[in-house]
Amino acid sequence: MMNKHPAAVEAEGLKVTRGGRTVLDGLGFTIPHGKITGLLGPSGCGKSTLMRALVGSQAHVTGTLTVLGRPAGHRDLRPRVGYVTQAPSVYTDLTARQNLDYYAAVLGIHRRDRAAQVERALHDVDLTSHADALAGAMSGGQRGRVSLAVALLGEPELLVLDEPTVGLDPVLRRDLWKLFHRLADERGATVLVSSHVMDEAERCHRLLLLRDGRLLADDTPEALRSSTGADTVEEAFLHLVDQAKADESRTEASTAAPTEATPR
Numbered sequence: 001m002m003n004k005h006p007a008a009v010e011a012e013g014l015k016v017t018r019g020g021r022t023v024l025d026g027l028g029f030t031i032p033h034g035k036i037t038g039l040l041g042p043s044g045c046g047k048s049t050l051m052r053a054l055v056g057s058q059a060h061v062t063g064t065l066t067v068l069g070r071p072a073g074h075r076d077l078r079p080r081v082g083y084v085t086q087a088p089s090v091y092t093d094l095t096a097r098q099n100l101d102y103y104a105a106v107l108g109i110h111r112r113d114r115a116a117q118v119e120r121a122l123h124d125v126d127l128t129s130h131a132d133a134l135a136g137a138m139s140g141g142q143r144g145r146v147s148l149a150v151a152l153l154g155e156p157e158l159l160v161l162d163e164p165t166v167g168l169d170p171v172l173r174r175d176l177w178k179l180f181h182r183l184a185d186e187r188g189a190t191v192l193v194s195s196h197v198m199d200e201a202e203r204c205h206r207l208l209l210l211r212d213g214r215l216l217a218d219d220t221p222e223a224l225r226s227s228t229g230a231d232t233v234e235e236a237f238l239h240l241v242d243q244a245k246a247d248e249s250r251t252e253a254s255t256a257a258p259t260e261a262t263p264r
């Protein structure tokens, strides 16, 4: 089926202030449908803030931010967008299955479809064998996967995943990336996943590289490597950071020069 809107997400002049400080500064980008887009950048560069803006939970957002053809945060988007925050949001006194049953009911998934959806989500995150364990008795990684399973309920068109692989062992990380690819390739979901681990960038179809609330690049991993002459995305990122710093100091020097040269 053709999508009415060419991109799953479109941002223009997107600006966010937090605590009176500009933390996203005039971002413009698109996120294509049915692909995995990685949102990468150092700690504090604004990844979570951007994700919060996308799901409509961030205050002080200006500019244009369109998600699946609606303004970000529109109530119609609620069942169409799955969001996983960095901190697992599950009830520790319920089992994994009970958590999912509860969220399925909250999401308004029809009673008839609920059990199948819950089992599928448990299977997706490889927690079927732990379905009846209390979330409170699970490891951090397992609780994170329950949170992810919650986001998969109702088969959302867009998944917004904030650092879902942090703290996971390499096997679990690899399995999660396989799942993200299955969701995009087989179910047509659009996946936006943040990370500050650059080797994960190579697993994405597209990348948004952020630094200090500004977009350094919006491209494929291959194009980024070739345009910067780098062997890895990490090297490409460092190259772009150096270039941005050099541009900034040139701009500062050129704006400072006339003032210094002007006699009093």
Ligand SMILES: Nc1ncnc2c1ncn2[C@@H]1O[C@H](COP(=O)(O)OP(=O)(O)OP(=O)(O)O)[C@@H](O)[C@H]1O
Pocket (backbone or CB within 6 Å): 018, 019, 023, 041, 042, 043, 044, 045, 046, 047, 048, 049, 050, 196
């Ligand atoms: N509640 C808040 N009030 C004021 N400023 C905040 C608040 N939360 C975050 N910030 C600031 O906003 C900026 C962006 O933070 P954000 O959490 O989006 O970064 P991030 O890239 O997701 O970082 P990390 O990778 O460490 O999660 C940071 O400079 C941070 O200090």
